[in-house]
Amino acid sequence: MNRIHSALIILLLLAGFAVFGHISVERTTDNLMLQLDQLQQSAENLDFTRAQQQAKNLVLYCDKRETLMALFVKRDLINSLRVSLSGLDAYLAADHLPELKIELERGRAQVTALHNQFFAVA
């Protein structure tokens, strides 16, 4: 009977862990998407000082969430996203706006891949 209780407690803990993972990954990917959108908007408005700050914040946010995300998602996906986001500030100039858009699209695709790796069933 003790084993059955232990099994039920472990199941509850696993369910809690799954819910925690769900919320963490959802929140992180949503925030990353939002910050990428804001960065694109600032760049399109040619407000590159603000865009520089947003790119910096984006990398800082990614660093902050890296350990937590590594509990749920493959580490190489997180690392490649981190590398992509770190290179964004190199394109924050009026001359490089088209390249910035491409890099932002790549960043979005990586965030989506991160999201799908946790949530996709098939």
Add this chain to the structure above:
Amino acid sequence: MLVLVLRTVFIYCIIVFSMRLMGKKQLGELQPSELVSTILISNLASICIESPEIPVAGSVVPVLLIVCMEILVSAVCVRSHRLSAFLSGRPKIIIRRGVIDQAMLKQLRFTADDLMEALRSKDVFELSDVELAIVETNGSISVCKRPGADSIKLDDLPLKKPKDRLPKLPVLILGQTDHDVLECLGLTPDFLTEILRKEHCSAQDILILFCDSSGEFHLVKKEQQ
């Protein structure tokens, strides 16, 4: 490298914990569902050790989930004979009074060689010695020999039999008293204290102490360094 070491130690602890949680059934002959869970656990455990980029949770969560399912399914099987029969099957009689049930042999996909090998492992070398043979759900075979072929037991002889008593069991090992064994023998901790006093030693000096229900004991002291 350090990550690999830490992951391996962590997974080792999780698997030992899981096996203990699943109980002794998992270490003996396995039922089909137990075999499936054991194979799955061994594969899942190695994934996050082999691939450091995969989160540890990728191994730990499925392993613990399988353990929980195994425990809950076995708990339900205790209550439901039908589910138990569905998951583990039923024992099948394969030999009656020395005659092989060939239809059953085919159904179980046993060859005559397999059957004879299983019988020989039970010290049966002639088919005619078997009164009844049953293939158990875990694949082992249980044999009941015909009365003439069975070995003589003490009860068969017209002799005065010794009183029923439990054999000598280890009640104290390396200074640690096994209270369950002590209780099973109907003895009290005071009895042990008395033995230690008589033998002029402390519990820490003892390698192993056997006692039986009548209070007879056999003591092995630790060798002095």
